[in-house]
Amino acid sequence: MSEQTYRYHISDCKKYARCPRLFVYSQNEDKETFRPFVRLDEEVTELAAQMLGIPADSRFTGKRGDSPDLALAALHEKEWLIKARFEAGQLRVKVPFLHRQESGWDLYFLFIGLYPHADDLQFYCDTAWVLEENDIALNDIYIIHLNAGYVREKELDVHQLFTVSDRFYNSRNHPSALIRDLIFREMKDLTGMLSSMDACSLDSMSAPIRTSRCSSRQKCRYYDRCFPFEKEEPDNSIVTLIASQHKHAMKGEGIRFLKDADPARIEGSRQQYAQIMADRGTGLFCDRLALRSWLGRIRYPVTFIDFEWERFAIPPYEGMRPYDVLPFEYSMHILKEDGTMEHTVYLSVHDDRRSLAESLLKDAAPSGSVIAYNAEGAEKIRIRELADLYPDLAEGLLDLNERMEDLQLPFESGIVYDTRMKGFWSLKVIMGMMNDASYKDLDIQQGMDAVFEWRSLDQNEEVENSEKIIEELKAYCGMDTYAMTVVYAWLKKLASEQPLYSNI
Ligand code: SF4
Known part of the structure; x- marks a missing residue:
């Protein structure tokens, strides 16, 4: 060489x-x-x-x-x-x-x-x-x-x-x-x-300055290293303002908190409004009228569902296109009107989409609402893909989509905001506010970690600790639907309180 x-x-x-x-x-x-x-x-x-x-x-x-x-x-x-x-x-x-x-x-x-x-x-x-x-x-x-x-x-x-x-x-x-x-x-x-690259060294650089290159398109992997103090910002910091062009400029001028945001320099989204109102009150904003209206659409028994899937650049199986996905796992919690709950997890170590689709129809409640988090961007699409693949199952599968509601909606539309969310509204963030079991205790903590673990099972005949990995995968996916039941219960409690439109 x-x-x-x-x-x-x-x-x-x-x-x-x-x-x-x-x-x-x-x-x-x-x-x-x-x-x-x-x-x-x-x-x-x-x-x-x-x-x-x-x-x-x-x-x-x-x-x-x-x-x-x-x-x-x-x-x-x-x-x-x-x-x-x-x-x-x-x-x-x-x-x-x-x-x-x-x-x-x-x-x-x-x-x-x-x-x-x-x-x-x-x-x-x-x-x-x-x-x-x-x-x-x-x-x-x-x-x-x-x-x-x-x-x-x-x-x-x-x-x-x-x-x-x-x-x-x-x-x-x-x-x-x-x-x-x-x-x-x-x-x-x-x-x-x-x-210039040869001559470049940290010693010759001045302190980092935040520009669009730090977070546009993709947040820089060194962001926290350059701006460590942002992690220390209080929950109600102005820098948590969602989709705000001017938040850093406002902070630079001494505007520290959401409640003091300059009205002339906010975009005026419902989320921003909820954030500012939350900070002007006790830290929680809730438009109870809108929340009750959304909750009014939910029917028992409620099926909470979450999929895990792998995405392939080159289609490995008949009927797939480049970058198609292959669902390999789902978790389901079914909440009945009397408060009892059932839990099911389906996991296939290799491709078995037919069996997954059939089990889904068997496990889901035949009536009532189906709830997913980010349903429009994920679960509805996965189910539609399965329906296209298996026309004989399409009617039942598409019925699940007809009954599906998105648990993310109250958060992404500014109906509910808690300053502890710090500008984010993933299920993990919302669960972090609850005094309940959290993802922290699981060996598989990130969705992509789950995919990598499944990939190791799918690609190799013999995997050390395969049974442990399978149990961890089931626990991870199961936690997502469990988390949805916790968030749903919290929203119901919030909606039942007074006054109707409140940041107190
Ligand atoms: S966050 Fe990344 S892009 Fe921004 S100054 Fe630091 S290293 Fe450069």
């Missing part, structure tokens, strides 16, 4: 461009084992190579740790280069596919998503810059991506699975700007930036 001569990957350039401090923090941190949210069992590059029809004898395939000399030599010997490593100015890139043409090389990027957008342009430009620095003349540029319309039949069809696009997609996922044109228009010489 050749001695390492490079220092940076494109991900480092992206971090530096977003924030030099973020770049330095990440350089000094142990690399965590990456656990993807979306499951990808297949070697996607190999599938794409099959789709491109690349013969085995005309390809060079690079690998981790390769000297860039190998790829440069392959340019003279092979028609196709796959995963070739090139370097320029201490930056190393892995190029998915290069295909020799008379006038240069066609470059194919590989995007394991449905619609490549130009917002990741820096990645594409930086790769093209390294190739240009190596005197590789680029001809056409394409992005291979997953085809959103593909439905898997028994066998995976790579020609249907992928789409080869010469254009980026716009916000409506329609083809827009030519990839090649945009890359050559926006490509920058990285020499200066790479030198």
